[in-house]
Amino acid sequence: xxxxxxxxxxxxxxxxxxxxxxxxxxxxxxxxxxxxxxxxxxxxxxxxxxxxxxxxxxxxxxxxxxxxxxxxxxxxxxxxxxxxxxxxxxxxxxxxxxxxxxxxxxxxxxxxxxxxxxxxxxxxxxxxxxxxxxxxxxxxxxxxxxxxxxxxxxxxxxxxxxxxxxxxxxxxxxxxxxxxxxxxxxxxxxxxxxxxxxxxxxxxx
Numbered sequence: 001x002x003x004x005x006x007x008x009x010x011x012x013x014x015x016x017x018x019x020x021x022x023x024x025x026x027x028x029x030x031x032x033x034x035x036x037x038x039x040x041x042x043x044x045x046x047x048x049x050x051x052x053x054x055x056x057x058x059x060x061x062x063x064x065x066x067x068x069x070x071x072x073x074x075x076x077x078x079x080x081x082x083x084x085x086x087x088x089x090x091x092x093x094x095x096x097x098x099x100x101x102x103x104x105x106x107x108x109x110x111x112x113x114x115x116x117x118x119x120x121x122x123x124x125x126x127x128x129x130x131x132x133x134x135x136x137x138x139x140x141x142x143x144x145x146x147x148x149x150x151x152x153x154x155x156x157x158x159x160x161x162x163x164x165x166x167x168x169x170x171x172x173x174x175x176x177x178x179x180x181x182x183x184x185x186x187x188x189x190x191x192x193x194x195x196x197x198x199x200x201x202x203x204x205x
Contacts, residue, residue, distance in 0.1 A: 002195070004093040005186055006115055007032075008101045008108045009179075011123035012153030014135040016169045020123060021102050023176045024183070032098040032183075036088055038064065038073075041080040054085060072103070072110035084111065098183065105156050108163075119186050121179065122163040126170040128153070 007024075011017050025032050038054040040061050049055050056064070061081050064070060073083030084101060092099050101111065101118075108120050125131035131153060135146045160166050165182050169175040186192060 002096055002187070003192065004031075004096050004098045005183060005192060006089060006093060006099050006101065006111075006118040007183060008103060008111055008118055008120045009123055010103060010105050010108045010120070010156065010163070011169075012125070012131060012156050013149045014131050014138070014153075015123050015125050016134075016172060016175070017102055017123055019172065020169065020176055020179060021100055024100060024179055027176075027180065028098065031096075032100055033092055035084055035099050035101040037082050038070075038085050039080055039082045054088075071114045072107040074107060086114070089115075105159050105162075109159075117191055119165070119182070120163040121165045121167060121182060122157075122160050123175070123179075124157060124160065124166055124168050125153075126168055130170075 009017055009021060021034070025034060036050065036052070036054060038056050038061065040056060040058050041053075043049070043053070043055050047053065047055075058081070061073075061083065064083070064085070065073060069086055070083040071086050071089060073081060075081055084103070084107070089099050089101075101108075103111065112118055112120055125134070128150065132146070132150060135141065135149060141149070167175050167178045167182070
């Protein structure tokens with residue numbers, strides 16, 4: 001069985017990560033799953049343990065940190081903790097499922113450090129002016145928040161060279177197709193065909 005691919009997608013707020021991620025998951029025929037994070041926050045109405053998140057206590061989260069059970073973790077707004085459980089991701093990969101991880105730049109680089117074979121993809125806007133337009137058009141945030149998000153976007157995008165691939169989301173359908181092609185191409189690298197390669201070279205002729 002082919003081992004799955006761990007695909008990390010990063011990008012600034014408003015760039016379309018959620019839309020692209022949903023399209024990749026829906027178009028995978030069930031072969032790609034979304035990484036389920038652990039969190040110390042309380043479940044919201046309708047959320048289920050193991051589906052939206054693994055809901056754990058602060059004490060349990062601390063134990064998981066001490067035992068090295070996270071690929072990455074972070075403390076959000078000085079309140080709740082969020083982390084990517086290593087066991088869940090590795091189990092899915094071993095079952096042949098591709099795993100999609102939507103995470104910020106710092107978290108992405110931490111995952112790459114712990115899982116070098118992961119594929120890191122930066123989703124970028126065509127221009128900063130277009131990113132501003134998208135943030136303003138959705139009408140969900142006040143102007144000071146938009147300005148902060150644009151400043152954060154500049155900082156995130158300045159680290160594009162640390163990623164394996166960059167996809168510009170100018171045309172949504174084209175961006176989705178490019179992301180799908182990247183995943184398919186990565187399935188044919190020697191690192192991901194290692195079982196086939198080893199079998200072939202050990203075979204008698």
